[in-house]
Amino acid sequence: MPPERVPIPPTFYADDTDAPFDECMVCDQPLRDGSVDYVIEKGFRSYEGYDVEETVFGYALCMPCHATLSNSFSDASAQRCSSFLNEHMDLPERTAALLPSTEDVSVDPSDWTQQCVVYGTPKKDLEEYQLLAHCRGEKMLVTHLPLMIGGPAIEALVERLSNETLDELGGFRDEHFGVPPELQQNLQGPVLA
Ligand SMILES: [Zn+2]
Structure with missing residues (x-):
């Protein structure tokens, strides 16, 4: 079955x-x-007790640039991250559980981002989280993406990155985001796509 496509x-x-x-x-x-697929990643922060949420960063990366960045991960980092994720996520199961079983029901992509994909924490209980989507032209593809990953799961991934990979990501960040240092802690770039 081809992936569902919905407006972004x-x-x-x-x-x-x-x-x-x-x-x-x-x-x-x-x-x-629509000439090239791309990923969108956005980071959000909310403030306890306030009904406010702010975007910490957001960007789109074409697949070739995304691949270049992923390839900059050291082998050890890539392996540790993927075994951590395999341990906590079952992507085919997730997709099967989220996609409606009949074609009559329309897909609501917000269902995909209500819980941390790793730990299952509801969005409302997270101070920080990131969203990730796969898009083509003006449409978002609904597969095992989009997804939401919470701050604690991002930290767990970052702990599995080698210094070399952290340097690569830090360089990427410095080059492309003009964010103040106090906000940089959890901005590791696309770890997951
Ligand atoms: Zn590019």
Whole structure:
């Protein structure tokens, strides 16, 4: 079955334009014409007791740039992360549980991002979380993505990264995000796609 495609939900829009991302953050490849698949990653932070949520970062990366970044992970980092994720996630099961069993029911992609994909923590109980989506042109593909990963699971992944990989990701961050150092702690770039 080909993946469901839905319009990109506003949660995945670029904050500065309030519209879907136009280009790859790294190579400026246009994304809206559908010539290349891309991932969107956004990080959010909420404040306990306040009904406010702010975007900490957000970007789109074309698949070739995403692959380049993933390949910069050391073998040890990649292996430790994937065995951690395999231990905690069953992606085919997740997809089967989320996708409606009949074609009459329309897909609601927000169902995909209500709980941390690793620990199952509900979004409302998380101070920090990241969202990840796979898009093509103006559509989001609904597969085992989109997903939400909470702060504690991100930390667990980061602990499994080698210093070499952390340096790579740090360099990527410094080059592409103008974020203040106190917010950088959990901005590790796309660890999961
Ligand atoms: Zn690119």
